[in-house]
Amino acid sequence: MVASFPASSHIDNPYRLNSGEYDSRFSSHAARLFSKTNAVRVRHCDKGYSETLTSELKIQEYLTKFPTFTGTRIILIVQGYSWGKLQITEDGCRTLLSGLGVFSEFMDLLQAFGTKTSSVDETFASRPIFQGEASGSFRLCYLSKHVELNDSEHTKQAVDIYSVRQMGVYHGYDAPNHGHTFVLVNASLTFQQHWLQAYESTPVGMRWMDLHVAVTYAMTYRWREYVNHLEAKFETTQSKSLSVPSHHFAQLSNHTPRTLTGLREAGMRGSDIALTSLSKDPGAEEPDEHVSFADIQGLQVLKDTVLLLDHVLRLNVGVFGGLRDRLPGLAVPGPSLTACSADPKAALADYFVRFLGETAVQAQRVEHLLRRIEGVSTLFRTILDFRALESARYDSQIMLELSQKAHQDGGALKTITLLTLVYLPATFVATLLSMGYIRLTKSKNGYLVPELDEEMWIFTFLTVILLVVTLSYRKFWERRQTQKFEEEKRNGYNA
Incomplete structure (x- = not known):
């Protein structure tokens, strides 16, 4: 079998796609995309067949054993870790995808995975890519973004306990043989758990449309938790602005030494007194934390995270919209949804309305959180600017008092000098005459x-x-x- 993906495909229109460009891109990104070992998992949902393909030879043997397929099968291409290489070799990937008849545009989706060596382009497969044939066969692929909870070992080194990850989905339907082939790249843990539960609870496991529903469910799962987590972090930082009541700024003069004597007794500089007074409420315990420049930096990091989430949620909305418009219109005979007595197309439309609504709600929360972060950042800058002005004011007052004291000392020295000029000649004459010379x-x-x-x-x-x-x-x-x-x-x- 010739490993030809993605340079040639019988279903690609050569006038619409430049297969040579896809093949060149595949080769140029192979070093960061693919590892040196194969660990491809295969499961036939309705026949109980499962196998792990650990070499290119086993991939070829599997494709030879199943040149055509009837039913639903899932092929998992695992990623070692977040932004790690795919657990499949370059030749093994070419062989597998070519044998499955995957179209060249799936390369757009693959390119979004692998080792992160530069800024990530979030536009890869940002909308479902569909290609249909006159026979009724079709090819569909899209990229989903989901939230995962970092494992305990990774959390020790991670900035956040949650992370946004991605999952690649390819669905190929062979109409003459009524076969559905799913290639899942870096399948989410939520999807895998959902899949195993369905496989154990029903004799036939997931049907082909169930897989799309499970993927879109995983796209919405944990988003609410993640946004709640970010709001909790924001509330913790925001509470620092409440530790310094605004009326306390007007009472600084009543609680700050205003003379050099007072400063010496306090053992402080004027700037220290200003900052201490601003962070201390009379009659109350001194707060453990107050606004600092590090808080503004933390808010900026949080803002960057929220901006990324806003972008990712918009991408997910686009994927939901594309699937909602495309999947119900596919004419595929046989059952498509498990435990669905009503019209499966109407049930699927209801699912997507629910998922779209949940995603829209989280997107609104993210947008609202972004506005709150901007407002609190402005408040923090105002507080720090006010503190700097107060510190400068007290330092200026101390310098004024020092200059006034120096002026007084200069006047005293001037008087002493004049007296010296008066008595010095007489002293010299008296000393000279008293020597006897x-x-x-x-x-x-x-x-x-x-x-x-x-x-x-x-x-x-x-x-x-x-x-x-x-x-x-x-x-x-x-x-x-x-x-x-x-x-x-x-x-x-x-x-």
């Missing part, structure tokens, strides 16, 4: 005449020497400080 004697004419002592030169010499030493040391010290400053500046630039 200069004596005042009366001349014969009665005038006072100064007489210098013979040792006066020693005083003059020592004075000059000490003056030179003092000035030299001062010059040396200034040069050394300048060099040290330049060296520190260069080290700072290099760091």
Whole structure:
């Protein structure tokens, strides 16, 4: 058997599709899509046949054993983990899908799986892709988005306990043999549990339309829980804005030291007092938490998550709408829904109305939550801006008091300097005369005449020497400080 998917298919119109482009895309994404082992599970719903195809040879043997098929069968292609590789090889996938007659456009769906190496394109198979034939046979594929609860081991490393995952569905109907073949890629746990319950409770298990109902049910399951979880996270963050009553801002002046003495007694800076006052309610216990910049970051992360959910829910609404319009119109003989005594098409329409209504309700909740997040983000920014202004106001007040005190100290120093200038000359003259080097004697004419002592030169010499030493040391010290400053500046630039 030639592994030709997706390059050739007898049901593809070569003028509508470029099969070469699909084959090139398949090869280019094979490294991130497929693993090196096969673990494909096969189950025939109405005959009890089940098998796990663990090699390409077993895939070929299965296709040879069932060249045609009557009834309903499910083929599961498992994904190792979220954003992991599919548990099938490239050649095994080509062989399997070619043997089942899968159309080339199924590649659009496959491309949405595999290892995540770049931003995810959420437009792959965003609407059901349908292809019908004159014989009554048809091919249908679509991508469903659902919510899963992360397992305990994964939750320890995950940011959230829930995650949005995807499931690929292919349905091929062979009208001449009345055979329905479903290929499910990364089937959700909800769907698998539903499938096993139905298989055990009814002799024939799920019928072909039951499978679509089960898939769409899994698309709506746990969305309510996830939105409730996100709203609880939002309420926890929002409650921080209520820990600081707005009237308390007007009472800051009554609870904050406004002088330097008060600050020293409190042992705080002005900004610390402003922030403490804003997060403390008089007469009540100090709250454990208050608004911080990290809360704004958390709200932004939450907003990004909610925006993604809004987008995913819109995609699911599109899938629901496409299936609602397409499935009831399919002319397939035989029973299609289990335990349905009324018109199966009307019952199917009722199911989709219910699923669409539930999805629309969750989409409205997500949209409302998004608006609330934007409002609280604005409130948090306002609170932080107000705190910054209060901190700046108190810092400015402290600086004003410091400058006023410095001005007072400058006035006192000016007075001391003036007094020094008055008394310094008299002090110098008195000191010089008291040393005995200069004596005042009366001349014969009665005038006072100064007489210098013979040792006066020693005083003059020592004075000059000490003056030179003092000035030299001062010059040396200034040069050394300048060099040290330049060296520190260069080290700072290099760091």
